[in-house]
Amino acid sequence: MTGSPRPVRLGPRSLAALSLVSAVGVVAFGWPFLAPPTSRLGAHAQDAPWLFTGLLVLLIAVAAATISESGLGPKAVAMLGVLAATGAALRPIGAGTAGIEPMFFLMVLSGRVLGPGFGFVLGSVTMFASALLTGGVGPWMPFQMLAMGWFTMGAGLLPGPDRLRGRGELALLAAYGCLAAFAYGTVMNLAGWPFMGALASDIAFDAHAAVPVNLARFAAYCLATSLGWDLGRAVCTVVLTLTLGPTLLRALRRATRRAAFETAVTFEGPGTHPVRPHSCADRQTRGEAAHMTHVTYDATP
Structure with a gap:
């Protein structure tokens, strides 16, 4: 078998849930540019707790639908827990240090290997685990969870590894990590920018201004407040991808194949001639342990 295994597939229920939460997320992030100037946008701040609860429920629904529909076993859930814990532990390393956030590098490579x-x-x-770890629980947390979900999913939507390996794949992942790091910071700016109107500055959101005016204000806000942080995040992601990427990609692919997330187990009744798997020595010699997709057990007494 060649290529990178994709243990989680986007089936109908998963795709529907993901589309729903993404649509709600687009509205939640982009409402300053979607609502007319005459609307009462200031009331949105009072709706934040409801939005927080709604997004969390939708995100949990996406996770539940994906896991149940894909038939993931304990191995896949364990890998999810290990990678999430590792990413959460990496986040505080560069907290407050010019955007040095190594967790983004791990998310890019994990999404590449494990699929969208x-x-x-x-x-x-x-992101949920890291918020609990760092005490960053608040109305902004579901926005961070959604943005990081998009960030990691995008790496899984890149051209298939069957057609792109080696330096070409690393260059693609580094370029994606760079662009996605800026995109993540820009999207997260939308979560807080509309609520700085009390500052009455030229870069604050103006509920009565036209969309082009607010776009210009938002661009100035990003340049003035987050460009340096986003640049640090992008550089850190690119450097780690190019230096540690080959080793981590091999480790993730090896672990995914050996876990055999989608291995089908079948049983044959008496009187049949089961196809038995090769012995451990044969599998190790031929390198077939990672490629075995079906395991058959003999039910003959």
């Missing part, structure tokens, strides 16, 4: 469905769940769960 697993990537979205992993990104969301990792």
Whole structure:
């Protein structure tokens, strides 16, 4: 078998749940540019707790639908937990240090190997765990979970590894990590920018201004407040991807194949001639342990 295994597939229920939460997320992030200037946008601040609860429920629904529909076993859930815990532990390392956030590098490579469905769940769960670890629980947390889910899922949607390996794959992942790091910071700016109107500055959101005016204000806000942080995040992601990427990609692919997330187990009754798997020595010699997709057990007394 060649290529990278994709243990989580986007089935109908998973795709529907993901589409729903993404649509709600687009509205939640982009409402300053979607609502007319005459609307009462100030009331949105009072709706934040409801939005917080709604997004959390939708994110949990995506995780539940993905895991149940894909038939993941304890091995896949264990890998999800290990990667999420690792990402959560990496986040505080560069906290407050010019955007040095190594967890983004791990999310890019994990999404690449494990696919978009697993990537979205992993990104969301990792951000949730890191918020609990760092005490960052608040109305902004579901926005972070959604943005990180998109970030990790995007790596799984890149051109298939069957057609792109080696330096070309690393260059692609580094380029994606760079662009996605800026995109993540820009999207997260939308979560807080509309509520700085009390500052009455030229870069604050103006509920009565036209969309082009607010776009210009938002661009100035990003340049003035988060460009340096986003640049640090992008550089850190690119450097770690190019230096540690080959080793981590091999480790993730080896672990995914050996876990055999989608191995089908069948049983044959008496009188049949089961196809028995090769012995451990044969599998180790031929390198077939990672490629075995079906295991058959003999039920003959």
